[in-house]
Amino acid sequence: MIEAGILEVRGAHKSFGGIIALDDVYLSLAPGEVHALIGPNGAGKTTLVSLICGEQELDAGEVYINRINATRLSVHARARLGLSRTYQLTQLFPDLSVGENILLSLVARDGSRLRVGQFVSERAARRFADEISCVLEEYALHDHRDALPGELSHGDRRRLELAMAIVRDPKILLLDEPLAGLSAADADALIEMIAQKLKGAIPILLIEHDMDAVFSLADTVTVLVNGKVLMTGRPDSVKASKEVQLAYLSEEDDF
Numbered sequence: 001m002i003e004a005g006i007l008e009v010r011g012a013h014k015s016f017g018g019i020i021a022l023d024d025v026y027l028s029l030a031p032g033e034v035h036a037l038i039g040p041n042g043a044g045k046t047t048l049v050s051l052i053c054g055e056q057e058l059d060a061g062e063v064y065i066n067r068i069n070a071t072r073l074s075v076h077a078r079a080r081l082g083l084s085r086t087y088q089l090t091q092l093f094p095d096l097s098v099g100e101n102i103l104l105s106l107v108a109r110d111g112s113r114l115r116v117g118q119f120v121s122e123r124a125a126r127r128f129a130d131e132i133s134c135v136l137e138e139y140a141l142h143d144h145r146d147a148l149p150g151e152l153s154h155g156d157r158r159r160l161e162l163a164m165a166i167v168r169d170p171k172i173l174l175l176d177e178p179l180a181g182l183s184a185a186d187a188d189a190l191i192e193m194i195a196q197k198l199k200g201a202i203p204i205l206l207i208e209h210d211m212d213a214v215f216s217l218a219d220t221v222t223v224l225v226n227g228k229v230l231m232t233g234r235p236d237s238v239k240a241s242k243e244v245q246l247a248y249l250s251e252e253d254d255f
Ligand SMILES: Nc1ncnc2c1ncn2[C@@H]1O[C@H](COP(=O)(O)OP(=O)(O)O)[C@@H](O)[C@H]1O
Pocket: 016, 019, 020, 021, 039, 040, 041, 042, 043, 044, 045, 046, 047, 048
């Protein structure tokens, strides 16, 4: 029987040729919690996220989303179960305006079968116009409605990507290094936004290098080293762990 986690990874194994990327990994995300996944470069964090999303296949083990065995389901089927992810490198539609990018997410949320390029019907745009305005306001993007993503600052792009993931009304959010490349001020603003709008409302698996962010946001921290879970616990006990400090000291100065 599986536990009550909203997202469960059980006994995950993954290797690439001779490299063992994940070795018997268990991870459980409780409803409403922010669960940080940390570990040195090459630990297997990104691999674990792509196995959860279905972008890669497990060699062994299982993934449960909302208590449904999703191990054999496609990326799209998992998204329909409520899984939404952001990428380390943003994946926006570069030829569509900020407002139209949001529109695409709203259309996707409502299950319409419109494809990119097809979707910009006047009717769809009118139907969602007010909601787009609200989203733009909420994410401080209202001055950029007609801009292309490429014209935005890095911080604005991150907020747009977060907004697009959230308006789809996900049940679980996977954030892959949301602060990567941001200035200190933009990073602080995004941490504040996650803390205020998301924490407690949506369970989040957060991959992040910024330890200040991890320890200010996370309820639970899992430390991955060489494809194995070294420890899962409360931020304070993870921070205090000699084993974790040793694993990090070789890699990171700021732990
Ligand atoms: N597609 C791939 N082909 C071969 N090796 C890979 C592939 N993806 C990841 N790896 C290897 O698996 C290990 C874990 O990588 P990754 O999940 O990217 O770690 P992290 O995100 O923690 O930095 C690394 O040794 C990496 O080189």
